[in-house]
Amino acid sequence: MPRIPAAERRAALVQAALRVVATQGVAAATTRAIVAEAGMSLASFHYAFSSRDELMHELISFVVAHEEAAVLPGPYGDASLRDIIRAGLQRYADLLRADPLREQAMLELTQQALRSEGMEPLARLQYDHYYTLAAAALTTAAEHTGTSWILPVEEVARLLVVLTDGLTVSWLVDRDDAAAASVMDFAADALAGLGRQS
Amino acid sequence: MPRIPAAERRAALVQAALRVVATQGVAAATTRAIVAEAGMSLASFHYAFSSRDELMHELISFVVAHEEAAVLPGPYGDASLRDIIRAGLQRYADLLRADPLREQAMLELTQQALRSEGMEPLARLQYDHYYTLAAAALTTAAEHTGTSWILPVEEVARLLVVLTDGLTVSWLVDRDDAAAASVMDFAADALAGLGRQS
DNA sequence: TCAGAAGTGGGACATTCGACCCACTTGTTG
DNA sequence: CAACAAGTGGGTCGAATGTCCCACTTCTGA
Numbered sequence: 001m002p003r004i005p006a007a008e009r010r011a012a013l014v015q016a017a018l019r020v021v022a023t024q025g026v027a028a029a030t031t032r033a034i035v036a037e038a039g040m041s042l043a044s045f046h047y048a049f050s051s052r053d054e055l056m057h058e059l060i061s062f063v064v065a066h067e068e069a070a071v072l073p074g075p076y077g078d079a080s081l082r083d084i085i086r087a088g089l090q091r092y093a094d095l096l097r098a099d100p101l102r103e104q105a106m107l108e109l110t111q112q113a114l115r116s117e118g119m120e121p122l123a124r125l126q127y128d129h130y131y132t133l134a135a136a137a138l139t140t141a142a143e144h145t146g147t148s149w150i151l152p153v154e155e156v157a158r159l160l161v162v163l164t165d166g167l168t169v170s171w172l173v174d175r176d177d178a179a180a181a182s183v184m185d186f187a188a189d190a191l192a193g194l195g196r197q198s
Numbered sequence: 199m200p201r202i203p204a205a206e207r208r209a210a211l212v213q214a215a216l217r218v219v220a221t222q223g224v225a226a227a228t229t230r231a232i233v234a235e236a237g238m239s240l241a242s243f244h245y246a247f248s249s250r251d252e253l254m255h256e257l258i259s260f261v262v263a264h265e266e267a268a269v270l271p272g273p274y275g276d277a278s279l280r281d282i283i284r285a286g287l288q289r290y291a292d293l294l295r296a297d298p299l300r301e302q303a304m305l306e307l308t309q310q311a312l313r314s315e316g317m318e319p320l321a322r323l324q325y326d327h328y329y330t331l332a333a334a335a336l337t338t339a340a341e342h343t344g345t346s347w348i349l350p351v352e353e354v355a356r357l358l359v360v361l362t363d364g365l366t367v368s369w370l371v372d373r374d375d376a377a378a379a380s381v382m383d384f385a386a387d388a389l390a391g392l393g394r395q396s
Numbered sequence: 397t398c399a400g401a402a403g404t405g406g407g408a409c410a411t412t413c414g415a416c417c418c419a420c421t422t423g424t425t426g
Numbered sequence: 427c428a429a430c431a432a433g434t435g436g437g438t439c440g441a442a443t444g445t446c447c448c449a450c451t452t453c454t455g456a
Contacts, residue, residue, distance in 0.1 A: 115223045162364030190388035
């Protein structure tokens, strides 16, 4: 094992932990499983982190910070507001289908944070980030179509996140693509109904 | 410890497990924690159940079967479809506020089922049950207001569940009652929009 | 060059977990 | 009342977990 500065090890361990969590769930993310995934020794773990909790804390912060806005950058063209939203949802659904375990892991991390004393703020941070991303996407979409929201965009953003969350959970349970498509149609219609030509 | 037939012990252990899961999470629901909650010895556990997995299996079945339709029985009067839906959502939200840990536990149980080899069907069963409850409520609501759904009621039911799930997760994270109310207003409007006077 | 800091490895610790075993007691049945 | 099944308690097992320790190696800077 080559010598690696502690800071880099921390990063490598966080990445390894993320892989383990995604493929095997939060419960399986033991210190040993994580160091095995990272190809390190157990001692390196506690040299880089003082405890497993510290790792989990940093893991959640990491995923929150790196939550890609993979959904928003759509080629707008001259699509309607409704179609832009629908396309964005479709991109998210494609992402979900491509890597279901990843989104399942995000949900698990949120719940783990909600259950762990002192980590609730991290869950709030995570969702604040979601809301911000959603609000940015919705604002851009409205601008491109010359519409304005009849509600504060923050509220619309929350609706989008709520719908996305619900969509995720239900699809993860039964993997029903047709039902998911139906939900997305409804969501796009309903959200677009909150825009007014201006 | 009085003598209790195994069947009753099973039921008592399931109830105790539910209390532990609700108050401390799925991870804390160890055999020892459960028997302590039930006031039994560890041996009684493995006399009634052959394994912890068997208990968890029965626990999920139990909560699915007893998921009260606490949301549907509203005094309809001559309220509009929109108002009936809104009131139903409010009753659910009240339930959620009254016992957040319970709903959080339901989510955890779903995820635990999704992660556990061979328990995925239970998660599907759980959501099938939700969909059935929602469909029944929506059908009744439509009848009382002389409307009919422009989509199959099963699809509307799924939308309702999706919205409820998303609402639950977001409220659990930030406990923002005002935001939840806004979401419920939107959901009621959007769902009522799927009904046509007939 | 060489001392001290930084990083590494293997092993060990106590704790907790699910599962199990066996001797004991209590109820039931004929 | 006797025999047997049903139920109970306590102790214990092996495995896994988070954490820690200490001897060792490698790097860095004076």
